[in-house]
Amino acid sequence: MFLGKKTARTALAVFCALAVAGCGFGAQGTKAYAASADDPYNINIGIGGSETEVRFCWQSASSKTGQLQIAKTDDVKSGAFPAGSTKYAALERVTATEGYLDNAVSTNTDHPISSFKAEDGTTALTDEYSNKVTVSLSANTSYTYRVGDGTTWSKDYTFRTGSAADGFTFAAFGDPQIGASKNVPHDTAGWADTLRKVTAKYPSADFLFSMGDQVNDYDHVYQQQTEYKGFFNPIASADYLQTHILAAFTGNHDFQMGKYYSYHYNQPNLSPLGQTVTNNVPDRNGDFWFRYGNTLFMVLEGNNFYGVSAHDQFMSKAISANPGVKWKVTAFHQAPYSEANHDGATSADDDVMFIRQNWTKLMDKYDVDIVLNGHDHYYTRSYQMLAGSPVSTEKTQKVTDPKGTVYFTLDSGSGSKYYTYNTSQDHSFSAFGWQNNVPTYTYAKVTDSAFTLTTYATNSDTPIDTYTISKTQAPASSSKGGSGGTVSNPASGTQPVSTTQPVSTVSNPPTGDDDGNTPVVFIIAAGALLIAACCVAVIVRRKKAGN
Numbered sequence: 108m109f110l111g112k113k114t115a116r117t118a119l120a121v122f123c124a125l126a127v128a129g130c131g132f133g134a135q136g137t138k139a140y141a142a143s144a145d146d147p148y149n150i151n152i153g154i155g156g157s158e159t160e161v162r163f164c165w166q167s168a169s170s171k172t173g174q175l176q177i178a179k180t181d182d183v184k185s186g187a188f189p190a191g192s193t194k195y196a197a198l199e200r201v202t203a204t205e206g207y208l209d210n211a212v213s214t215n216t217d218h219p220i221s222s223f224k225a226e227d228g229t230t231a232l233t234d235e236y237s238n239k240v241t242v243s244l245s246a247n248t249s250y251t252y253r254v255g256d257g258t259t260w261s262k263d264y265t266f267r268t269g270s271a272a273d274g275f276t277f278a279a280f281g282d283p284q285i286g287a288s289k290n291v292p293h294d295t296a297g298w299a300d301t302l303r304k305v306t307a308k309y310p311s312a313d314f315l316f317s318m319g320d321q322v323n324d325y326d327h328v329y330q331q332q333t334e335y336k337g338f339f340n341p342i343a344s345a346d347y348l349q350t351h352i353l354a355a356f357t358g359n360h361d362f363q364m365g366k367y368y369s370y371h372y373n374q375p376n377l378s379p380l381g382q383t384v385t386n387n388v389p390d391r392n393g394d395f396w397f398r399y400g401n402t403l404f405m406v407l408e409g410n411n412f413y414g415v416s417a418h419d420q421f422m423s424k425a426i427s428a429n430p431g432v433k434w435k436v437t438a439f440h441q442a443p444y445s446e447a448n449h450d451g452a453t454s455a456d457d458d459v460m461f462i463r464q465n466w467t468k469l470m471d472k473y474d475v476d477i478v479l480n481g482h483d484h485y486y487t488r489s490y491q492m493l494a495g496s497p498v499s500t501e502k503t504q505k506v507t508d509p510k511g512t513v514y515f516t517l518d519s520g521s522g523s524k525y526y527t528y529n530t531s532q533d534h535s536f537s538a539f540g541w542q543n544n545v546p547t548y549t550y551a552k553v554t555d556s557a558f559t560l561t562t563y564a565t566n567s568d569t570p571i572d573t574y575t576i577s578k579t580q581a582p583a584s585s586s587k588g589g590s591g592g593t594v595s596n597p598a599s600g601t602q603p604v605s606t607t608q609p610v611s612t613v614s615n616p617p618t619g620d621d622d623g624n625t626p627v628v629f630i631i632a633a634g635a636l637l638i639a640a641c642c643v644a645v646i647v648r649r650k651k652a653g654n
């Protein structure tokens with residue numbers, strides 16, 4: 108019976124392949140992968156609002172509506188997807204804004220990619236189209252998928268959804284920032300090495316989590332394009348980010364070209380709260396949240412650092428929508444408590460200082476357990492912080508039912524760039540700091556009773572640091588009100604504060620993270636042959652599947 112069913116399915120696959128080639132009907136058949144100008148790229152499986160949702164995103168030069176074919180791996184027979192596997196994408200023509208101009212064809216407003224020129228200064232770039240598809244899946248299940256435009260398809264990829272039934276795990280990284288070293292191949296090699304080691308050591312990690320600054324370039328669309336391809340596909344043969352779920356958000360580098368960032372990710376529960384605007388064009392970033400099991404993750408748009416009121420509203424809404432969670436984690440790019448360069452060394456770090464003075468009050472107000480940051484390319488773990496001060500300065504790696512919030516600044520995930528200890532500042536908030544110019548990652552294990560974060564350098568299996576928060580108490584009420592008092596509107600002096608949602612203006616000053624490209628003017632801103640080919644393709648795939 109099984110053989111008969113398999114044979115019937117193979118026949119169906121051939122039929123469907125012919126149908127696709129001949130009249131564009133149906134999409135269950137597959138063909139062998141071959142490079143094409145319309146190949147999808149930057150394919151990523153974005154984190155969903157819960158462990159049973161994933162949010163795909165990819166780009167392509169094809170202007171045809173994208174398609175995702177996805178099915179449980181066991182149901183994909185001989186390379187053919189079963190009926191009902193096709194989901195259609197939301198398609199958008201990609202645009203970008205270059206905030207700092209030295210490309211003659213660029214302007215300060217939003218333009219399609221074909222308005223920009225390649226590195227040679229004369230050749231127009233090829234337009235890009237972004238595709239996004241969100242799907243609900245079963246937990247703890249292997250899925251196989253491919254994306255394309257109905258004619259040109261990616262390879263088939265397989266990934267596994269996670270499960271939070273008995274807790275969950277994830278691996279976090281500080282700024283991969285592909286291109287920061289001015290050597291994209293170097294940075295992508297480092298990023299690939301980190302991903303290889305993490306996915307080998309922790310193959311069942313439920314998702315990967317990047318702290319912003321996935322790419323580096325401020326100035327050139329063509330360069331940021333290259334960096335995105337390096338980030339999403341650091342090594343062509345490995346497909347790390349096509350086979351693992353990714354959570355990622357903006358750093359100060361990612362958002363420099365207006366909406367361009369937004370075409371690369373498909374964020375869950377994305378709010379207009381926290382969004383930035385470039386030249387009256389919303390950047391379509393903003394705060395977003397996802398819930399994984401017993402944990403609420405709230406991601407705040409760090410580039411809107413003056414928008415405290417908006418972030419406050421967002422956190423209130425996210426917490427209200429997720430009552431009874433055991434753990435609350437907030438992630439944003441700029442680290443308020445780091446020992447390294449951005450610790451107020453220059454006026455360029457006003458964003459960091461402002462966040463330290465104001466955003467930390469939100470963490471107090473909402474009883475956030477853990478804050479994850481990037482930006483400083485240097486590892487720092489704070490003490491439990493409350494009202495701007497350590498709850499205790501006892502050196503410990505385990506706390507139970509603690510007061511306050513612990514802040515983690517994560518070091519570079521790729522080795523593209525490192526910062527050094529800032530000798531001129533007071534770091535009394537710091538419980539542990541580390542820099543050894545080696546890429547690092549932080550592995551988190553979460554249960555109802557404990558949240559443990561263990562950080563490794565990629566050249567050793569001996570942890571740099573580990574920290575465990577244990578809870579013996581019931582989940583905090585969403586309206587507990589915090590142990591850190593109230594948050595007042597942080598408006599002071601002439602600083603623009605977003606008191607009315609949802610967006611801030613574009614008057615934020617330059618952020619730090621200066622790599623020599625910091626803009627002077629900073630603007631925040633997005634037939635028969637074919638039938639024969641398909642027949643051959645099906646045959647090739649069948650042979651491949653049989654090996």
Ligand SMILES: [Fe+2]
Pocket residue numbers: 282284320358482483484620
């Ligand atoms: Fe960075």
Ligand SMILES: [Fe+2]
Pocket residue numbers: 282320358359360440481482483620
């Ligand atoms: Fe940064």
